[in-house]
Amino acid sequence: MKAVLMEARGGPEVLRWGEIEAPQPGALEVRVQVKAVALNHLDVWVRKGTASPKLPLPHILGCDVAGIVESVGPGVEGFQPGEAVVLNPGVSCGRCERCLSGADNLCPNYQIIGEHRWGGYAEYIVVPEVNLAPKPAHLSWEEAASIPLTFLTAWQMVVDRLRVQPGEDVLVMAAGSGVSVAAIQIAKLYGARVIATSSSPEKLSAARQLGADEVVNYNEPGWSQRVKELTQGKGADAVVDHTGAEFWPEVIKATAWGGRISLSGASSGSQATTPLAHIFYRQLSILGSTMASKSRLFPILRWVDQGKLKPVVGMVLPLEAAAEGHRRLENRQVFGKVVLRV
Incomplete structure (x- = not known):
């Protein structure tokens, strides 16, 4: 698959447009064809090495993703290929006391898509089924990708x-x-x-x-x-x-x-x-405060459906222009989200 690969820590120039083997979904996982991915300051911090400096390289950034279910792994029951979805960025074990009490963002094994595991600066991404939610029908791909993490x-x-x-x-x-x-x-x-x-x-x-x-x-x-x-x-x-x-x-x-x-x-x-x-x-x-329980995305999406909350897209760039998106974000040149179209 085509992807923007982070090959070192440093400035935006470490982001390279290239090709890498696409991930395959395992049990209870889903592969999503990425349509849009929004940038966050977390992407910048990971790129600089301020956050998660020991990640193996190359790495793929991108926390906020909207796309289409492309294939599903064994045991997936809630989603089928062809469905439009947004991804919940927080990944947790799902079995510890924190997770079972609804505070999964306090899980000792908590991860964020694009930081601790491959993210959405790519044509495809694999995530657990529980990290999917239906995309609000009236939103564009860019608007939908602007919702989750922020x-x-x-x-x-x-x-x-x-x-x-x-x-x-x-x-x-x-x-x-x-x-x-x-x-x-x-x-x-x-x-x-x-x-x-x-x-x-x-x-x-x-x-x-x-x-x-x-x-x-x-x-x-x-x-x-x-x-x-x-x-x-x-x-x-x-x-x-x-x-x-x-x-x-x-x-x-x-x-x-x-x-x-x-x-x-x-x-x-x-x-x-x-x-x-x-x-x-x-x-x-x-x-x-860091992130939120995965459950909080459901009321957020309901308010979005009702028009009471709305994502604000400040700039749209092609995926291969991710480095330029990072520059705009760091220089505070945009009101709202910088989004990469895939």
Whole structure:
């Protein structure tokens, strides 16, 4: 099969368009013909070696996939060749206490498609049957591929970790990212007032169109004070953040007394200085978050079917242009998802 192969760690140039033997489905596995695959910052971190640096090479990136069931392995009963599907990126053992309690993203053997196992920068991908869900019929392939990882991450942050309530002020950092695009919509779905941040007027305008009530440019010095002004001096009750060390001190200042911050990444660096007095004296809660239970994709897709949540595609490129997609993603040139068409 044709694929984009990661042959070393480094810049986008390590991604090479080539050919490799196609994987075959085993018991309870399905082979999917990939129609579209969306990029994530996780792809960049794996490529650089920040995440999973010991992966055997060559490796195939790509967490978010939409496509058609091409063939099924022994024991598969829920899907047949020809069905249109989206892939749930989280793979777990399915038998441990965490998995059986519904917290499969805490499984000791948890893997993410495209990080720990071959992903979707290819013509075909093999995944367990339990990682398939029917594609919403009204979505394009590119839109469908833009849903899973970012909406699952945002759902866990907003709903499961922050437990956002109607009327709360929710600060969403880096509004143009895939996770934040999803978080803005989910927070609004739960009745929150959303304050979105970004670095450009164009992205701030797009965030408003998506549903953000207020916007703040985080390139302006002391931008946390603007958040306080917008909340009558209180600050944000809950914060969705994955921006990392560069913005962390201001994020803490922008959070209300007794507020909650959910972290799912550190795009600007993971070595941040935390003023501990702010944490204990103002009684802040810092909540780590990675992905979500596979079960959460079902309500997400129902809301998508009803038009209450929608993927935002910012750019579509051919699969062989994956390196260019990485450059656009790293340079923050896109509002929404960069998607590769296969």
